[in-house]
Amino acid sequence: MQYNTDNQGRRGFLVRATQALSALIGGALGIPAFVYLFTPAKSRSTGGWVDAGDISQLKLNAPEELPFRRVRMDGWKIITEKSTAWVVRLSEKEVVAYTPQCTHLGCAYHWEESKGQFLCPCHTSNFSIDGKVLNGPAPRPLDRYLVKVEGDRLLIGPEQSKAKGA
Amino acid sequence: MRAILAWLEERTGAPSAIQHFLDEEIPASAGWHQVFGSVAMFLFLTQVFTGIMLALNYAPTPGEAYNSLRYIMTELTGGALIRGLHHWGASMMVIIVVLHMVQVFLWGAYKKPREATWMMGVILLLVTLAFALTGYLLPWDNRAYWGTVVTTQISASAPGAGPYVLRLMGAENGVGVVTFARFYAVHVLVLPPLTMLLILLHVYLVRRHGVAPAPGDEVKPKQKFYPRQVFKDTAAISLAFIILFSLAVVAKAPLGRLADPTDTTFIPRPEWYFLFLFQLLKYCEGPLEILASVVLPTLGVGLLFLVPFLDRAPVIRVTKRTTAFAIVILAAITWSGLTAAAVRSTPPEAFAADREGPMEWRDLTPEELAGVSYFKSESCGTCHTLGLRQEGKPGPNLGAGGAARDAAWMIAHFKQPASMVPGSQMPSVSLSDSQLNALAAFLLKLTPQNAMKMQDIPQYVLDGAALYQKNRCNLCHQVNGVGMKTGPPLNGLAHRRDATWVKGHFLDPQKFSKDSMMPAYPFTPQQNEAITKYLMSLP
Ligand code: FES
Numbered sequence: 246m247q248y249n250t251d252n253q254g255r256r257g258f259l260v261r262a263t264q265a266l267s268a269l270i271g272g273a274l275g276i277p278a279f280v281y282l283f284t285p286a287k288s289r290s291t292g293g294w295v296d297a298g299d300i301s302q303l304k305l306n307a308p309e310e311l312p313f314r315r316v317r318m319d320g321w322k323i324i325t326e327k328s329t330a331w332v333v334r335l336s337e338k339e340v341v342a343y344t345p346q347c348t349h350l351g352c353a354y355h356w357e358e359s360k361g362q363f364l365c366p367c368h369t370s371n372f373s374i375d376g377k378v379l380n381g382p383a384p385r386p387l388d389r390y391l392v393k394v395e396g397d398r399l400l401i402g403p404e405q406s407k408a409k410g411a
Numbered sequence: 412m413r414a415i416l417a418w419l420e421e422r423t424g425a426p427s428a429i430q431h432f433l434d435e436e437i438p439a440s441a442g443w444h445q446v447f448g449s450v451a452m453f454l455f456l457t458q459v460f461t462g463i464m465l466a467l468n469y470a471p472t473p474g475e476a477y478n479s480l481r482y483i484m485t486e487l488t489g490g491a492l493i494r495g496l497h498h499w500g501a502s503m504m505v506i507i508v509v510l511h512m513v514q515v516f517l518w519g520a521y522k523k524p525r526e527a528t529w530m531m532g533v534i535l536l537l538v539t540l541a542f543a544l545t546g547y548l549l550p551w552d553n554r555a556y557w558g559t560v561v562t563t564q565i566s567a568s569a570p571g572a573g574p575y576v577l578r579l580m581g582a583e584n585g586v587g588v589v590t591f592a593r594f595y596a597v598h599v600l601v602l603p604p605l606t607m608l609l610i611l612l613h614v615y616l617v618r619r620h621g622v623a624p625a626p627g628d629e630v631k632p633k634q635k636f637y638p639r640q641v642f643k644d645t646a647a648i649s650l651a652f653i654i655l656f657s658l659a660v661v662a663k664a665p666l667g668r669l670a671d672p673t674d675t676t677f678i679p680r681p682e683w684y685f686l687f688l689f690q691l692l693k694y695c696e697g698p699l700e701i702l703a704s705v706v707l708p709t710l711g712v713g714l715l716f717l718v719p720f721l722d723r724a725p726v727i728r729v730t731k732r733t734t735a736f737a738i739v740i741l742a743a744i745t746w747s748g749l750t751a752a753a754v755r756s757t758p759p760e761a762f763a764a765d766r767e768g769p770m771e772w773r774d775l776t777p778e779e780l781a782g783v784s785y786f787k788s789e790s791c792g793t794c795h796t797l798g799l800r801q802e803g804k805p806g807p808n809l810g811a812g813g814a815a816r817d818a819a820w821m822i823a824h825f826k827q828p829a830s831m832v833p834g835s836q837m838p839s840v841s842l843s844d845s846q847l848n849a850l851a852a853f854l855l856k857l858t859p860q861n862a863m864k865m866q867d868i869p870q871y872v873l874d875g876a877a878l879y880q881k882n883r884c885n886l887c888h889q890v891n892g893v894g895m896k897t898g899p900p901l902n903g904l905a906h907r908r909d910a911t912w913v914k915g916h917f918l919d920p921q922k923f924s925k926d927s928m929m930p931a932y933p934f935t936p937q938q939n940e941a942i943t944k945y946l947m948s949l950p
Contacts, residue, residue, distance in 0.1 A: 249439060249632040251639060259638040266649045271657060274496075275458065278464055286482070293830025316823050316830060319467070321482030322473075323819045325833075395541035 247274060278370070286318070294393060294400040300340060301397040306374055308333045308356045310345070312408055330390055330401055331356065331363070338393055342401055343376055343387040354387075354392060363387065418597025433637035438624035441640055444518070445622065446647035447511035452610060453648045454504045455656075457757040458542075459603060461497040463606075470550075471595045473588055474697050476551040477669045478817060484666060495659030503655050505684050508539050513739055516718065518729050520623035526719035533608060533715045545598040548591060552821060556670030557679030559586050559594070565692070567705045585672070600791065620861060672753055680757065687749035705889075705920050710761045772868045773950050775856065780876030783868055785846055794837070809857055821851040849880055875945025878938055887929070898929060905947045915944045 251259065297313040312329045328343040343363075347354045352367035362370040362379060370381030376387050391402030420426045468487065471481040483490035512532060515521055548559040558661040561583040567573045574583075581589030634640070666883035671677070681689050688708065695703040714721075772780060785794065795809045818832060823846050828837035840847065857865065879885070885894035888901050904913065912923065917939055934942065 247873060248436075249634045256638060258643040263638060263642045263645045266645045270652050273652070274460060277489040277492050278460070281464060281487055281493055282486040283466070286486040286487070294828050295827075316827070318831075320476045321470075321486070323823050 251260040252372060253296060261306075280314070286320070294402050296397045297342070297401045298333065298395045299393070300334070303332065303334045304342070305317045305334050305336070308374065310356075311342075311399070315401075324327055331387075332399065340393045340399060342399070343378070344404060346388070347383060348378075348385050348387060349381070349383040414771045432618075433635070433641070435618065435621075435636040437550075437622045437636050437640060437897040438628040440625035440628050440630075440632060441622050441634065443643055443647070444514055446644050447507055447514055448617070449644035450647050451504065451507045451511050452501055452614075454507055454651065454655075455606060455610070456503060458497060459499050461493050462599070462603075464493045465497055466599065471549075472589070473551050473591050473670070476549060476591070476668075478752055479551050481666060484664075491663065492659055495662070495664045496655060498664035499655055499662070501546060502541055502682070502684070503651065503658075505543060506767050507651065508536055512536065512715075517625075517732060517735050517739060518625070519722070519726050519732060519735065520621065521719040521722075522623075522726055522928050523719070523723070525616070525620050525623060528613060528620065529647070530716055531616060533712070535613060536715075537712065538602060538609065540816050542598065542602050542606075543682060543684070545594040548594045550666055551591070551599065551670045552665075552667040553677045554665065554667050554680070556672065557585060557683050559590065559675050561679045561681065563590070563687075568701055570701060570707045591750070623726075626726060641920050646851045658931075673703070678757075683750070686753040687746050690749040690753035693753075693756075726832075728849065761913045764826065771863075772872055773948075774891065776852070777876040777879040778849045779856055779889050779892070780848040780868070780872060781846070781880035782851070783848045784841060784873035784877040785866060786853065787873065789840055789850075809854060818848070818851040818855060821854060822847045825850065845880070870942045871941045874938070874941035874950070875943075877947070878934070878942045882932060900950045904949060909941050910947055914939045914944065917942070 250256070279311075283321065287402075293316065297311045300311075303309060308331050310329050311332050312327060314323050314325050315328050316323060318324075329345045331345060332340065332342045334340050347355055347365040347367065347370055348364065349368055349370050350393050352365050352369070353363040354363050354372070356362075357364045360384050361374065363374075363376075365371075365383070368382050370383035370385070371377055371379040372387050376389065378384075389405045391405055393400040393402065414624065416426050465480075465483065468479060468483050468490070470476060480494070484494055485491075515529065515532070544562060547562075549553045563577060563580055563586060566576045567582075569576060577583055579593075581587075581593045681684070688703070691703040691707065692700065772783075775783075791809075822844075824831040824837075825840040825842070827839055840850070842850065853865075879890075884901075887898035888894050889896055890901050894900075908916075916923045916929075917932045917934055919931050920927040
């Protein structure tokens with residue numbers, strides 16, 4: 246069978262041109278798709294301050310669990326979630342707020358008045374009042390929220406570790 | 412590499428199958444005019460890809476659909492581009508499929524033994540249109556909603572089958588959640604696999620019969636599909652892709668206001684390729700209507716199907732097929748004539764209707780008007796512009812239109828600006844919740860077209876509406892159809908009472924009508940003047 250074929254040089258050109266064009270189209274579709282899937286949404290609310298209540302009655306070294314409501318973007322929805330923080334007045338000037346999850350696997354811990362420690366019942370991690378790990382499997386001290394005190398009110402911000410980038 | 416190929420060859424036979432596919436013999440006359448099929452297939456695959464990308468962030472229920480799509484377009488990097496590719500890709504797909512058919516028709520490539528290939532192609536055309544029709548509803552903006560209302564009504568007018576089609580579309584009681592679910596299911600679950608199957612069969616048939624030769628091809632040496640024709644196909648695909656990509660970048664895919672079934676001012680328009688049918692429908696009134704809505708389209712599709720049987724003459728050179736050319740030209744003229752007529756008869760507002768918003772303050776509700784007054788009293792105008800003029804103020808131009816935020820977002824933003832827009836310098840707005848609602852309601856009505864006008868609303872209207880809002884008159888009265896009906900609606904008050912009566916009535920209602928339940932409102936004279944004048948000027 247006789248075929249009408251191109252000479253070697255022209256054939257090579259056609260093959261390379263086809264490959265180049267295909268790669269170009271692949272890139273023009275693939276790169277936007279990658280960016281679309283892996284870039285976080287533009288208006289993420291990480292910088293909000295919410296009022297967690299009056300702390301004028303909060304005693305020195307007596308942790309209390311304060312509830313607050315936070316408005317958050319969940320995709321295209323604005324949701325308000327209930328959350329809590331363990332708030333401690335460590336000194337006259339210093340008030341800290343810990344996130345309510347244990348740093349090991351996220352169980353809820355509580356303040357054990359008699360021992361003067363935070364206890365996590367799941368795998369018995371203990372934390373001191375300033376959040377340090379005393380024993381147990383927890384890998385790091387309790388996570389903290391950013392806090393601001395305005396008059397008697399405690400304002401809670403994003404988590405300290407997550408706020409850095411924001 | 413060679414070892415892997417050998418392994419694959421032995422286990423699956425794929426390499427030699429591909430080789431066989433690429434080495435396909437094609438006639439000497441094959442060339443640039445035969446690229447359309449490949450382009451159509453490419454566009455279909457691109458639609459599948461961008462469609463999947465959209466679906467990853469899209470919530471397929473009416474209200475959510477709109478919000479999530481707006482989120483895709485405004486919050487996600489590359490989201491607007493991907494939606495643009497999908498939106499314009501649909502139009503290009505229709506164009507290319509039609510061009511493909513025109514080419515086959517002109518060359519007479521549907522002749523024996525290729526009749527089935529042609530008919531499969533007609534089905535693929537219908538499937539493409541079904542994609543367009545069902546996809547049109549999915550953004551759930553006014554355009555989508557009203558366009559689909561028209562579609563469902565046209566199908567309902569089909570003699571006999573009408574009610575069944577309507578029931579199948581879940582649109583017996585109007586376009587709603589059921590219709591939406593069905594359109595979505597058809598668009599993403601039914602049509603894509605169906606199309607793939609049909610394309611597979613179509614390509615199989617093309618391969619089985621070979622690419623249609625032109626007269627004289629028998630004596631010339633054949634060519635191979637790869638690489639010459641593959642290159643031509645790829646080049647054409649690239650050209651189509653460049654056009655598509657540029658469209659997606661330059662022309663933003665439209666997303667109007669959230670679908671509003673009570674909005675009677677919206678003039679529904681179908682997508683451009685259906686405009687000719689829409690126009691045809693206008694010419695046929697009354698009993699003739701089914702002619703345009705059902706009879707002619709059915710006839711048209713039927714004729715298309717039968718083309719290979721109507722023309723059984725032997726294949727001749729394309730340049731000699733004058734009748735075919737005449738038919739195509741006639742069809743093109745008819746189509747463009749009808750489309751042009753439809754475009755010309757479109758009132759210019761209809762193009763912008765979904766972005767225009769109310770032009771007169773009389774169309775606004777008291778709540779929205781109160782919002783305007785809060786906008787002024789809170790001096791929002793120091794940082795924001797409303798109109799098209801940009802004067803270098805620190806805040807964004809609120810009248811720029813386009814994909815706006817929703818009320819919940821705005822209210823959260825008013826309360827704590829930085830929580831919604833990190834780094835925002837805007838101070839929080841100290842208004843009550845109902846006042847913030849009013850402000851948001853007004854901002855939602857802002858569009859580039861009406862923004863300037865909103866700055867010129869007379870002060871007494873704003874003061875009057877703010878009082879109306881503050882005293883919650885809407886709990887008993889209606890203005891522009893908003894509010895309760897315990898008391899009389901207030902539109903047209905001027906026809907019933909005079910200003911002195913209204914003013915006196917506010918201060919002591921029972922003095923004027925004994926059994927009135929309305930409490931007294933001890934307005935100051937200025938307040939009374941403003942609210943009375945406002946209410947008296949309601950149409
Ligand atoms: S989760 Fe708290 S110790 Fe394991």
